[in-house]
Amino acid sequence: MKQPPEPVQVVKERRDGALAALTESIPYAAFLGINFDRRGDELTAILPFSQMLIGNPYLPALHGGCTAAFLEVSAIVELGWTYLWDEIESGRIDASVLSPTTLPPLPKTIDITVDYLRAGLPRDGYARARIIRSGRRYASVRVEAWQDNRDRPYAQATGHFLMPKRDS
Amino acid sequence: MTSLTREEKTAVARQFTEALPHCKALGMQAYEIADGKAVISMDYDSRFIGDPQTGVIHGGAVSALMDTCAGAAVMSHEKAPNITATIDLRIDYMRPATPGQRITARATCYHVTRSVAFVRAVATDEDESRPVATATGTFTADHGLDALTAEGGK
Numbered sequence: 001m002k003q004p005p006e007p008v009q010v011v012k013e014r015r016d017g018a019l020a021a022l023t024e025s026i027p028y029a030a031f032l033g034i035n036f037d038r039r040g041d042e043l044t045a046i047l048p049f050s051q052m053l054i055g056n057p058y059l060p061a062l063h064g065g066c067t068a069a070f071l072e073v074s075a076i077v078e079l080g081w082t083y084l085w086d087e088i089e090s091g092r093i094d095a096s097v098l099s100p101t102t103l104p105p106l107p108k109t110i111d112i113t114v115d116y117l118r119a120g121l122p123r124d125g126y127a128r129a130r131i132i133r134s135g136r137r138y139a140s141v142r143v144e145a146w147q148d149n150r151d152r153p154y155a156q157a158t159g160h161f162l163m164p165k166r167d168s
Numbered sequence: 169m170t171s172l173t174r175e176e177k178t179a180v181a182r183q184f185t186e187a188l189p190h191c192k193a194l195g196m197q198a199y200e201i202a203d204g205k206a207v208i209s210m211d212y213d214s215r216f217i218g219d220p221q222t223g224v225i226h227g228g229a230v231s232a233l234m235d236t237c238a239g240a241a242v243m244s245h246e247k248a249p250n251i252t253a254t255i256d257l258r259i260d261y262m263r264p265a266t267p268g269q270r271i272t273a274r275a276t277c278y279h280v281t282r283s284v285a286f287v288r289a290v291a292t293d294e295d296e297s298r299p300v301a302t303a304t305g306t307f308t309a310d311h312g313l314d315a316l317t318a319e320g321g322k
Binding site for chain 1: 187188189190191192193194214215216217218219220221225226227228229231232233234235236239251253254255256257258259260261264
């Protein structure tokens with residue numbers, strides 16, 4: 001017999017809980033003020049503007065370093081989230097006991113190349129990462145960041161990441 | 169517009185760098201900034217951690233240090249203008265920085281054309297024999313912009 005569908009509240013709690021555990025496990029993301037918006041399995045990273053992100057006070061413009069960090073955090077969280085999604089949806093990992101300390105290890109950055117396409121304005125930034133290839137050991141991720149207009153990205157990045165060793 | 173002397177350029181670059189809000193937030197300290205070379209360091213801080221299970225500093229904080237140091241190297245180059253922006257920056261991570269240790273970046277601006285500056289940088293922790301990360305980047309060297317900001321700043 002067919003199982004009745006899970007109540008939507010249960011589904012949301014599980015997914016939001018897992019995402020919170022993942023994002024709260026990165027102190028530097030919290031330091032910069034990065035948070036994530038979730039629509040199903042799709043994540044959008046948000047970097048709310050704050051004065052301490054400024055790198056050029058004359059224009060003014062965001063510091064290239066915070067933009068690089070924003071893109072790198074987006075890529076790592078996307079990789080961690082994609083792994084976690086399968087684990088919590090299949091029930092292999094119980095999302096209700098996930099915390100920053102019990103989380104599976106995060107991928108490590110091997111290299112990242114950031115293209116600065118236009119000056120980052122003193123306002124909120126958004127980023128989405130796409131996993132181009134994810135193998136057992138290495139992953140390649142592309143990230144794009146924009147501010148007011150989705151079609152006018154202010155930065156993009158490609159990075160390679162070392163995936164943590166899994167038990168299976 | 170009269171061009172600045174070497175000492176003035178160095179002072180401008182150092183002051184400029186340490187006063188940038190994002191550099192201040194990360195506690196960056198500029199040392200030598202002259203002749204296309206820059207040395208900038210950043211103390212260990214638990215707020216900059218990327219992975220609490222290891223206590224290792226986030227790559228993004230190292231990127232910010234590398235970007236700042238590379239930019240400072242460009243601004244101190246005799247052929248480059250006093251203002252620059254990153255075009256692209258690639259960072260390779262050789263090993264995790266040892267938790268608790270300060271990170272120091274050394275950048276060299278090794279070539280400047282009429283519009284582009286090329287930079288290499290290395291970051292180490294207190295063990296300077298084994299690099300933590302290396303970077304290569306290109307920066308704008310727009311001399312027209314330099315004149316603009318000099319006028320605008322008055």
